[in-house]
Amino acid sequence: MKFVNLLKKELSELVNLQMILSLIVAFGIFMLLGNIMDTTIDEAKEETTNVTIRLSDRDDTGYTKKLIGGIEASGNTVKLYETSGDDYAAILSDNDIKDMIIIPEGFTEDIKSGKKPKVLSVSRMTSAATMSNLNVGNTSGLDLIEDYIKSDLAVNKGLTDAEYLLFDEPLSVVENTVVDDKSAAVSPSSIMSKIAIQNAMLPIIVFMLIMMTSQMLMSAIANEKTDKTLETLLSTPVSRGSVIGAKMLAAAVIALINAGVYMLGFTMFVSGATDDISSAAESVIGEMVSVDEAIKQLGLSLSGFDYVLVGLQLFFTIMICLSVSLVLGALVNDTKNNQTMVMPIMLMAIIPYAISILADINSLPPVLRCIVYAIPFTHTFSAIPNLMFGNRAIFFAGLIYQMIVFAVCMFFALRLFMSDRIFTIRLNFGQKSKYKAKQRREAKK
Amino acid sequence: MANVLEVKELTKQYSKVLAADKVSFTVGEGEIFALIGPNGAGKTTTIRMISTLLTPTAGDAIIAGHSVVKEPAKVRECITYLPDEAGAYKNMTGLKYLRFMAGLFISDIDALNAAVDRAKEICGLGERLEDKIGSYSRGMIRKLLLARAVMTRPKLAILDEPTSGLDVLNAIEIRKMIKKLAEEEKMSFLLSSHNMLEIEFVSDRVGIITGGHLMVTGGAAELKERYGANNLEEVFERVVNENEIR
Numbered sequence: 001m002k003f004v005n006l007l008k009k010e011l012s013e014l015v016n017l018q019m020i021l022s023l024i025v026a027f028g029i030f031m032l033l034g035n036i037m038d039t040t041i042d043e044a045k046e047e048t049t050n051v052t053i054r055l056s057d058r059d060d061t062g063y064t065k066k067l068i069g070g071i072e073a074s075g076n077t078v079k080l081y082e083t084s085g086d087d088y089a090a091i092l093s094d095n096d097i098k099d100m101i102i103i104p105e106g107f108t109e110d111i112k113s114g115k116k117p118k119v120l121s122v123s124r125m126t127s128a129a130t131m132s133n134l135n136v137g138n139t140s141g142l143d144l145i146e147d148y149i150k151s152d153l154a155v156n157k158g159l160t161d162a163e164y165l166l167f168d169e170p171l172s173v174v175e176n177t178v179v180d181d182k183s184a185a186v187s188p189s190s191i192m193s194k195i196a197i198q199n200a201m202l203p204i205i206v207f208m209l210i211m212m213t214s215q216m217l218m219s220a221i222a223n224e225k226t227d228k229t230l231e232t233l234l235s236t237p238v239s240r241g242s243v244i245g246a247k248m249l250a251a252a253v254i255a256l257i258n259a260g261v262y263m264l265g266f267t268m269f270v271s272g273a274t275d276d277i278s279s280a281a282e283s284v285i286g287e288m289v290s291v292d293e294a295i296k297q298l299g300l301s302l303s304g305f306d307y308v309l310v311g312l313q314l315f316f317t318i319m320i321c322l323s324v325s326l327v328l329g330a331l332v333n334d335t336k337n338n339q340t341m342v343m344p345i346m347l348m349a350i351i352p353y354a355i356s357i358l359a360d361i362n363s364l365p366p367v368l369r370c371i372v373y374a375i376p377f378t379h380t381f382s383a384i385p386n387l388m389f390g391n392r393a394i395f396f397a398g399l400i401y402q403m404i405v406f407a408v409c410m411f412f413a414l415r416l417f418m419s420d421r422i423f424t425i426r427l428n429f430g431q432k433s434k435y436k437a438k439q440r441r442e443a444k445k
Numbered sequence: 446m447a448n449v450l451e452v453k454e455l456t457k458q459y460s461k462v463l464a465a466d467k468v469s470f471t472v473g474e475g476e477i478f479a480l481i482g483p484n485g486a487g488k489t490t491t492i493r494m495i496s497t498l499l500t501p502t503a504g505d506a507i508i509a510g511h512s513v514v515k516e517p518a519k520v521r522e523c524i525t526y527l528p529d530e531a532g533a534y535k536n537m538t539g540l541k542y543l544r545f546m547a548g549l550f551i552s553d554i555d556a557l558n559a560a561v562d563r564a565k566e567i568c569g570l571g572e573r574l575e576d577k578i579g580s581y582s583r584g585m586i587r588k589l590l591l592a593r594a595v596m597t598r599p600k601l602a603i604l605d606e607p608t609s610g611l612d613v614l615n616a617i618e619i620r621k622m623i624k625k626l627a628e629e630e631k632m633s634f635l636l637s638s639h640n641m642l643e644i645e646f647v648s649d650r651v652g653i654i655t656g657g658h659l660m661v662t663g664g665a666a667e668l669k670e671r672y673g674a675n676n677l678e679e680v681f682e683r684v685v686n687e688n689e690i691r
Contacts, residue, residue, distance in 0.1 A: 001548075001552050005545060005548040006549075008545075009537075012537070013536055016536060227531070227533070228529075228531040229534060231493075231496075231498060231526065232526065232527070232528060232546075234498055235496045235498055235524065235525070235526035236521060237518065237522045238549050239518070420498075420499045423493070423498060
């Protein structure tokens with residue numbers, strides 16, 4: 001009953017209008033980003049599947065007319081524009097288009113005289129965003145012009161169609177990806193593009209979870225200490241274990257709610273993108289098997305038990321975070337100090353987070369790998385890759401290591417809270433002499 | 446008069462500082478005992494040991510028959526503690542705070558409601574109890590905390606600087622409240638204060654502590670006579686100076 005009372009109080013301290021609003025805003029942002037991503041990818045797909053080539057034929061010869069007719073005959077849409085001069089910005093603006101291929105005067109003559117002909121490709125760049133600068137029209141148009149000229153030259157040189165095709169594409173590559181002892185007829189890049197977006201989710205959620213949990217618990221303890229409500233609370237007929245337990249549970253519950261909302265939002269943001277991109281990639285690359293099927297064949301898909309293991313590791317990550325935050329929160333002198341005290345946890349989270357994005361931790365040099373794995377949160381960031389690629393020994397070693405770290409941190413946190421030091425311990429960076437003098441005065445008082 | 450509190454040679458040694466050295470005194474039922482002393486004299490350390498927040502290095506304190514060393518949980522059921530310059534949870538309303546604190550002492554819902562009603566009456570904050578504590582003035586917070594400290598009718602209420610930071614009118618009101626509770630409800634109080642006028646007005650007996658030693662105890666009138674002083678301030682000055690000469 002008393003514990004429930006304490007828990008309700010901790011929850012009511014943490015759940016406030018600000019927190020609810022920030023959750024709604026975060027969810028809204030993910031939804032908005034999801035929609036933007038969806039629209040952009042749809043536009044890109046539309047542009048890839050229905051290519052319109054914008055051409056200006058300044059040479060205007062029988063050869064160029066045949067060339068344009070050939071492009072149209074292969075099922076492409078060609079829009080012709082009358083242009084002159086070299087003010088390309090004005091040409092694009094006047095015609096309200098973002099790209100154009102210009103066949104200059106002398107193009108046919110160059111081909112006939114055996115010279116390399118020139119074509120001009122004009123594209124408007126509107127931003128640094130990748131998606132906004134997709135220029136399928138010009139790329140496809142130039143490929144088609146090149147193909148037409150190559151084929152025309154081949155015919156003139158007396159090559160048959162079969163000889164020309166062999167000349168044009170002398171290799172037929174069948175890509176295979178091997179993971180451990182399993183293989184699938186799929187390119188590694190297709191697998192990577194699928195799992196990279198999926199696996200990007202967990203590190204972000206873990207990172208946010210670690211930061212939010214620690215910040216919440218540290219603030220809760222620091223505020224209690226600075227307002228002296230902790231003294232009042234610990235002099236009531238409740239055990240110190242209940243006080244700590246209620247604080248830890250409330251912080252964990254709120255962090256999980258936050259993580260759930262962020263995860264849901266992020267899933268909505270990512271799922272549309274991955275489905276669209278992978279289906280588009282499959283159709284373009286023409287893989288032997290679908291990417292999803294290949295992931296299963298290679299043993300890269302996680303089982304229900306694997307997800308339970310990931311959840312277990314996430315649980316111990318939060319528990320380590322909470323126990324360390326208990327100690328750090330107790331060291332805080334004032335609320336300003338609170339932001340500095342979160343630094344150790346932030347570093348412990350950001351180092352493995354950054355490494356897990358940039359490199360495979362298991363392929364780091366041994367000494368560096370040991371240092372990185374000594375950070376308890378590293379095991380959470382590497383959990384899914386380790387389970388996916390069959391590094392189960394490393395996963396379980398990490399899980400056991402996290403349990404030990406949690407037991408040690410909790411032992412020290414409980415010792416601190418059960419002892420007098422909870423009222424006397426504090427850190428004061430750069431004010432050692434003043435701090436010691438104050439501590440002596442307080443101790444005497 | 447039965448003793449509610451018996452402090453027996455209570456000692457606290459920090460790594461290099463002896464904060465309290467064999468402090469002994471008693472507080473009877475319905476008695477107001479004030480612990481006074483200069484800054485760093487050991488008042489708060491002594492009070493924190495009695496409140497079970499700090500563990501004594503030696504000695505003991507018995508509250509309503511329970512030892513702070515052996516039965517701290519039982520002791521916490523008999524006492525309430527109001528720290529110096531304490532705050533309250535700013536996001537809670539005054540009423541919610543009272544209910545929360547009462548819930549830590551009382552499980553029975555009727556008894557809990559009765560305690561909250563009592564606190565509402567004592568603090569006199571009326572409708573402001575529906576507002577968040579963050580909007581309260583310092584005086585209002587102190588009244589709320591004092592009401593909280595006495596609403597459960599503890600055997601011993603420990604109040605560290607009960608009127609610190611309050612204006613004259615609020616301070617007078619709180620002193621009267623303490624005196625009334627001791628006289629009418631036989632509640633015992635252990636106070637600490639720097640305000641000699643307050644101590645003289647409110648307390649039945651006084652203990653002067655300096656350098657971790659409890660130098661003298663007695664009624665205000667008795668001490669004034671013993672030291673040939675006109676007021677408690679003079680007594681205090683002489684006791685502290687004597688200790689420094691030693």
